[in-house]
Amino acid sequence: MTMAYAEVIGDPISHSKSPMIHKFWLDQAGIAADYRATHVMPDRLAAHFSSRRADPLWxxxxxxxxxxxxxxxxLDRLDPAAEKIGAVNTVRPENGALVGYNTDFAGFLEPLQPLLARSHLFRMARMFGAGGAAKAIALALASQGFTIVVAARNLDQARALRASFGPDDSLIAPLSHFAEPTDFAWDDRSGVLDLVVNTTSLGMTGQPPLLVDFSHVPPGAVVYDIVYSPLETPLLAEAQARGHQVINGLAMLIGQAAEAFALFFGQPAPRDHDADLRRMLTA
Structure with missing residues (x-):
């Protein structure tokens, strides 16, 4: 039986958890469709989308x-967010056109919504990394009124990232700066939302840890690591041991997938069983 389908493409692709997430939601929603992982090498990308453009089931x-x-x-056009971010993580056909979206922006913000619903005197983010998903995350934070310090191994990359939402060389720093202790005396942080975000691959399975001395982390800061393998990175383990609220990479993964699911299948992802989905993803 033929049925509608969506997919995730990449090189490599076998590690992706997207098929597990979308198939779970398709089953929960009772939608007769499939979601698959497709290995597409760079030299086959154009041919792949040419083929998909002609497939009525895609x-x-x-x-x-x-x-x-x-x-x-x-692509024929980009959603405004994808255009500003300069990266696409979701493509769908719309009346014969291929349209690109970026769901990382909304996916990153989703687990922060309870905090963002409150009023704050000041919002400050210390963001580690300036590549990959960093631009979507920086623009998401800027949209919510955060002052953002960008720390990266490559300062030119950090400077270019800051230029995309507000050039300020006083708000960039080498990543190594945060590995060394500081004697900074923190002021009263009541009314302040402090966020520490790792957007690098450091701490991921097979990668060295992200070195952060917690003297740089404000009291009461929320620590958010977008890495989801392992679920508890060394950064999050130390943050939790020190009493900080933590958010792991699974939250963003599920949040951005929910945005894509709605684009693909025309209805919201069924979120009533997120706890079951999380258990399945971490089994």
Missing amino acids: RGSNVTIPHKQAVIPL
Whole structure:
């Protein structure tokens, strides 16, 4: 039996948890459709989308490394957020046109919504990393009124990232700065929302840890790591041991997938069983 389908494409792709998430939601919603992982090498990207454009059963593709920028010239238009971010992680057909979206922006913000619903005197984010998903995250934070310090190994990359939402060389720093202790005396942080965000791959399975001395982390700061393998990175483990609220990468993964699911299948992702989904993803 033929049925509608969506997919995730990348090179490599076998590690992706997207099929598990979308198939769970399809089953929960009672939608007769499929979601699959498709290995697409860079030299086959144009041919892949040419083929998909002609397939009436195709509902769209999530796009992962290394195709998030390379796919853009193959599309007919971009959603305004994707255009500003300069990267696409979701493509769908719309009246014969291929349209690119970026769901990382909304996916990153989703687990922060209870905090963002409150009023604050000041919002400050210390963001580690300036590549990959960093631009979507920085623009998301800027949209919520955060002052953002960007720390990266490559200062030119950090400077270019800051230029995309507000040039300020006083708000960039080498990543190594945060690995060394500081004797900074924190002032009263009541009324302040402090956020520490890791957007790098440091701490991921097979990668060295992100080195952060917690003298740089304000009291009461929320620590958010977008890495989801392992679920508890060394950064989050130390933050939790020190009493900080933590958010792991699974929250963003599920949040951005929910945005894509609605684009592909025309209805919201069924979120009543998120706890079951999380248990399945971490089994």
